[in-house]
Amino acid sequence: MRLKAEQETLAQMYWSSRYLFALLAVLAAAALRFRLDGVVHNQPFVTFIFAVLLVAAFAGSGPALVATILSSVAGVYFFMEPAGAFKALSSDNLVRLIAFSAIGLSISVLTEARTRAIRAAVDAQVQAAEARNRQLAEEKIRKREEFLRGVLDSLPHEIAVIDAGGAILAINSRWECFARGNDGSVEIGANYLDVSRAAAEKGDCFAREALDGIQRVSSGDIEEFSMEYPCHAPDRERWFLMHAARAHCAPAAVVISHTDITERVRAERSRSELMEKLRESDRRKDEFLATLAHELRNPLSPIRNAVHVLQRDAEEGKWKARDVAVLEIADRQSQHLNRLVDDLLEVSRITRGKIELKKQPIDIAEALRNALDMARPSIECGKHTLDIVMPPEPLMVDGDPVRLAQLFANLLNNAAKYTDPGGRITLSAEAKDGAAVIVVRDNGVGIPKEMLPHVFDLFTQVDRTLGRAQGGIGVGLALVRRIAELHGGAVEAQSDGLGTGSAFTIRLPLSVCEPSDKTAETKREAFDETSARRVLVIDDERDVADSLVTLLETFGATVRAAYSGAEGTTAAAEFRPDLIFLDLGMPQLDGYETARRIRALPEGRAATLVALTGWGPDQIRERAREAGFDAELTKPATLPALRRLLADASPARVTRAAAQNDV
Secondary structure, X not given: OXXXXXXHHHHHHHHHHHHHHHHHHHHHHHHXXXXXXXXXXXXXXXXHHHHHHHHHHHHOHHHHHHHHHHHHHHHHHHHOOOOOOXXXXXXXXXXXXXXXXXXXXXXXXXXXXXXXXXXXXXXHHHHHHHHHXXXXXXXXXXXXXXXXXXXXXXXXXXXXXXXXXXXXXXXXXXXXXXXXXXXXXXXXXXXXXXXXHHHHHOOOHHHHHHHHHHHHHHHOOOOEEEEEEEEEOOOOEXXXXXXXXXXXXXXXXXXXXXXXXXXXXXXXXXXXXXXXXHHHHHHHHHHHHHHHHHHHHHHHHHHHHHHXXXXXXXXXXXXXXXXXXXXXXXXXXXXXXXXXXXXXXXXXXXXXXXXXXXXXXXXXXXXXXHHHHHHHXXXXXXXXXEEEEOOOOOOEEEEOHHHHHHHHHHHHHHHHXXXXXXXXXXXXXXXXXXXXXXXXXXXXXXXXXXXXXHOOOOOOOOOHHXXXXXXXXXXXXXXXXXXXXXXXXXXXXXXXXXXXXXXXXXXXXXXXXXXXXXXXXXXXXXXXXXXXXXXXXXXOOHHHHHHHHHHHHOOOOEEEEEOOHHHHHHHHXXXXXXEEEEEOOOOOXXXXXXXXXXXXXXXXXXXXXXXXXXXXXXXXXXXXXXXXXXXXXXXXXXXXXXXXXXXXXXXXXXXXXXXXXXX
16 A cells, blocks of 8 residues: 555656646746847747747647647737737737647647657557567476476376365376276366275275375375375286375375386285295205204214223223224214214304303303313314413403303314314413403414405305315304304404414403302312212113113113103113103103103102203203203213213212202
8 A cells, every 4th residue: 555655646746747847848938038039029939839849858748738828828928019918919929829829739739649659659569578478488387387297297106286175186197097097086176085085985994094194294294195005907916105295385285196016016025935935945954954963963972972982991901002093083083073963053053043141250261271172182183282371360251151162162173174284273362451362373274365254154164175174064163253242252363365374363351250169169069979870861762872871881880771751751760860861852752751750750859860962952951941851961972071960960969959859
């Protein structure tokens, strides 16, 4: 309103200024006429003609007509006889007045005609310019629309724009094809929400989900919404991805797109099926390796038992030197076969992440001593020089003693295997930066630089062309890394290449705990006791049972064998053993049920019950404990393990246990 008022004020001022200019022009002409009165005495309107022309040129026809009238009045009054009065004019003066008036009127008329002609020309030019601009704008809009439509049509999506009520405002060519296939129910002007609502009312859960999502986008609750849904065609099933995005340009409210993702879904299904097949294949592979390891333990167990019996005889001087040498060969090879079987079982544990730890405060020196006992045969067989550098103070870590010994033994065995006879192996330990750092170094064949990043991968062999058939199956170093990581540590391999030797560095976080004396006291007490005198062996494999009986008899024990669960239960009641070795994998009555029945007998409550298994103790420990077993022993049993079990199950211990049970 204020702007309009200002415009009106300006218009009035412009109108007033035009007529004021006419008045001033007439006054100026009158003044000039007075000055020229002596020269142009007989021409009263001579100066006024120029005033009218000037006003017509600059102020237009209206002010020119006013100037003509004012000039006529001034000329008659001031410059015609009689001057100073309006009286009858002479014929000459009347002619002059009429002529001036006619000239002034003509000037006004011509000026008006000229003004209108100019205005018409200007209007025509303006209209032509506006038409051109309008045409250019329309062409620009058309080209932009064509560009946008071309872009939308080139997209592999069916795209539509709807308003807040669900009416379809615009679509691309793919949506047009889609609309034609749906009887026009989703073409421009149709209500997309009504179509979805009708499908939802018929029980279509995907339509219900789409309807809810689009309404939330339209109301502004969310900016985007996506969902996948199937479309069941007569010949095949198709899958689509629907995406709804809020449009911030009225009247458009939501932009909806549908994308055919059938091929992607098929690829995902194929990949899932392939992954499932791979997992199933991997599971079967793990089961095969575990079963193979288990089955290999059965024939291996009597072989090892027989070797142990012969070793006992050799210790008593009953063998010749040649026989002892042959026995050592058999012992080494059976140990190697046993390690390979252990590796096969570890493969399954590594791939399935089934390695478990029983952590306790332990001095690294103790784990290294146990590892040296395990690896000494390999080191002595290669006639290697072993240098050991240990710190005077304990290096305490929170770890599993068995697994740590296995870790270090694997590294020592690896060094012995890949070092030429007579080589040098160095084992060192130190505390550094809050960690126990253990290094196993050798001057053996070394590791190619390109293999360093892969030496800890499962089944990796550094170089099968090195002529070392005893190199194993590529499990040992993978197990080393896994055990180190489970302890919160790390392992690293260093080598400058072939022929330069190698070094393996293990870092384990130090513990602030002190070692427990309970274990040491138990060990001292165990070996101070008299060994068990009555032992029962229950195994359906006769060779396994008989060879173990023979081996246990070399320790001075009274041993009896049973070849089934039922027979073993009866023997336990009659024989009253201190120690029972019970195989788990027996037919009909398995080891778990046999253990429960023995524990139910008065004669079996105090006996030490040991589970014999080919699967490894970690896999059966929990179930064995529930069945009443005191310990687990993996086939084939080692001499140290048998000695420890015989000592732990001595008659004195059994008597004390029975007394505690009676209480």
